Amino acid sequence: MSLKPEQLPAIQQALQQQELDGWFLSCFQHNDPVSLDLLGLADKDLVSRRCYYLIPAQGEPRRLCHGLEPAMLDQMPGSIDFYTTWRQHEQSLTDLLSGMKRIAAHYSPENQIPTISRLDAGTAEFLTKRGIELVSAADLAQQFVAVWTVEQLESHRRACTHLHEIVLLAFDRISAALRSDQAIDEYTVQQFILNQFANRGLMNEADPIVGVNQHAADPHYQPGPDTSWPIKPADFVLIDLWAKETDSGSIYGDITWCGVAAAAPTDRHQEIFTIVRDARDAGAQLVQNRYPQTPVAGYEVDDATRNVINDAGYGEYFIHRTGHSIGVTDHGPGANIDNFETHDTRLLLPMTGFSIEPGIYLPEEFGVRSEINIALTPDGAEITGGEPQRELIRLLD
16 A cells, blocks of 8 residues: 555645654665555565655655665655765765654554564664654554555455355355265365355465364464364364455455354353353444544453453463454554554554454363454444354254
């Protein structure tokens, strides 16, 4: 989602509102995905020399590139300067920052928000030695990187609709095999899902998760052809799948459902699923009750879900954040639903989306995760793709 010239007035207005003199972007190799994306460099194989872009609160943007890569920022508006030697670099970067006292930079105090905390310590030292105060660009970047267009919202809705259909087909595939006494395993189901993606024109960054029993208790488990477990009667099955359309700019969907290879879940399965489902719904309800009238921060939604699991006595088994931003990558650049791994104070912005996916993972037994996506449209907080899972899927009569 690279910056467009027509966005500059809105950026400069945001800088003025935050009493900032400018927004500083620094790129070298693959150091900062957000800056690379904003500057239209995400598809470059390598930015082999340091380049910089400064958007001042007033006036023309400024570019600084190495003489060996003079066209690196040709796609961006503004004045341009070049350097080749380290001495020239020092002077040119000092000139680029002329008049700047307080700037937005891609860092986060104490690295609390690692997705934005990409400015290296040496460059930060260079800036502060010249009397410049650094302010985290976390909120600013989210405003201009994470916000979807109407077309992107529609692509997300379509992706989520496909995922809801595919996950039910995957459970039907397991059920049919069990009913006919045919062998089936995690990897076979994963490949079935990938075939569904291909048939529907969807793409994904990594393969879906299909986990049985203890494997479901590993949040990032991946089956393989040589490590896959069979799915047998009485087993617990978790399926986590994410995908998007192949068109440029399309937005991901990402959901997780669970089922039992039985006519009914055990008391233990039902207990854990009910807690996780209710925790998920508590987070969604907080957002729906407050948005758009009252601002909501990512950490607050995490608290709402986590409190349900803590109160049920399973807090130590909920070992990850509640959810993540969703964008053109599955884990997007916006606010995460997190007060566990990080303290994400960023507000949830209109026309952005995120997952809510609490889980309880019992290492020697099984794990439950229930994941929905929420899109913040101008009208409200929309759970996308279909009705969230309310009860465990039953795979046998």
